[in-house]
Amino acid sequence: MQLSIRHETLYRYSVAQAYSIEQLHLTPRAEPQQRVLSWRITTPGHCSGYSDAYGNVSHMLTLNDPHDAVRILVEGVVATTLLHGGRLLTQENLSPLIFTVSTRLTQPTPALLALADATLPPRGEKVRTADLLRLTAHIFGAVAYVTGATDVFSTAGEALTLGAGVCQDHAHVFLACCHAHDIPARYVSGYIDPESTGHAASHAWVDAWVEDADFTGWISIDVSHNRLMTDAYCRLAIGRDYESAAPVRGMRRGGGDETMTVEATIVPV
Incomplete structure (x- = not known):
């Protein structure tokens, strides 16, 4: 099966934040039963990739400039095999x-x-x-x-x-x-x-x-x-x-209220 995936996470803040840091687990693992055909991560700020202690493909997202929103978008196609x-x-x-x-x-x-x-x-x-x-x-x-x-x-x-x-x-x-x-x-x-x-x-x-x-x-x-x-x-x-193992997890500095909306679409193609 091939799965077309689009996943958007949007944080909005009532006041501008001075700093945000997010750990992202938003890239499919390399395993025998699944193969990434295409994949893209779109974020603001600085996003650097690494492999964590469990072998997960991970990214660290940091925003050092004032911001009142953070939009994280991943999209791509993954081929999967029945186990x-x-x-x-x-x-x-x-x-x-x-x-x-x-x-x-x-x-x-x-x-x-x-x-x-x-x-x-x-x-x-x-x-x-x-x-x-x-x-x-x-x-x-x-x-x-x-x-x-x-x-x-x-x-x-x-x-x-x-x-x-x-x-x-x-x-x-x-x-x-x-x-x-x-x-x-x-x-x-x-x-x-x-x-x-x-x-x-x-x-x-x-x-x-x-x-x-x-x-x-x-x-x-x-x-x-x-x-x-x-x-x-x-x-x-x-x-x-x-x-x-959370897809998105982090912290911010700046006070105020935070709202989060998530939209995910997973469709066989």
């Missing part, structure tokens, strides 16, 4: 064990520990795809997708207690449960073809480490849709949680 059983065939230098560490957003609570114990094999046993899909189904049923129910600071425990959240909350709950059982699992940010749902936007899902009878490695799961990753997905970045 067998959601299995990633990437060759990585990172040990999967670095993705067993809890973060502020994925810290286990008693409720998360109970969910992990009820759905996953005992610690130390092999984890198979079927086990992780069972966990996914439980989260899908326990945390309803409700836009605006949480924000980027909400934790996995808060989302589970509330029983509502968005894709990043589903991912964080999944990660918290896996880490509680020492299962390597990581956050994925990217895009998804909305098909007929009309919900085109940045998306978040997870990778987790399995030991199936015929495969050992990473599989990719979309908790919000209760399914394995397909060729309808474009992967931008991986990390331990939202904070390390």
Whole structure:
């Protein structure tokens, strides 16, 4: 499949800002199941590229002159391939064990520990795809997708207690449960073809480490849709949680109010 992607993020400020800095994870990863045919990032200020600790293509955007708006636009075409059983065939230098560490957003609570114990094999046993899909189904049923129910600071425990959240909350709950059982699992940010749902936007899902009878490695799961990753997905970045893989994340100096609007269009071509 080929996905045509256009994603615009616009920040507006009530007073001029003296300085802004943004970390961008807005370039698709180089992986066997996806190939970038064309890609362009358009920003104001100074934008320099680098590879971060997780191998993500990243950019640092800085604006040193007074500004009352920041417009970040990415657009391009990515060719994707359907995975067998959601299995990633990437060759990585990172040990999967670095993705067993809890973060502020994925810290286990008693409720998360109970969910992990009820759905996953005992610690130390092999984890198979079927086990992780069972966990996914439980989260899908326990945390309803409700836009605006949480924000980027909400934790996995808060989302589970509330029983509502968005894709990043589903991912964080999944990660918290896996880490509680020492299962390597990581956050994925990217895009998804909305098909007929009309919900085109940045998306978040997870990778987790399995030991199936015929495969050992990473599989990719979309908790919000209760399914394995397909060729309808474009992967931008991986990390331990939202904070390390967010498409756009930064800070500003100048006071006043900030508003953000995001427009994303993902269309098969």
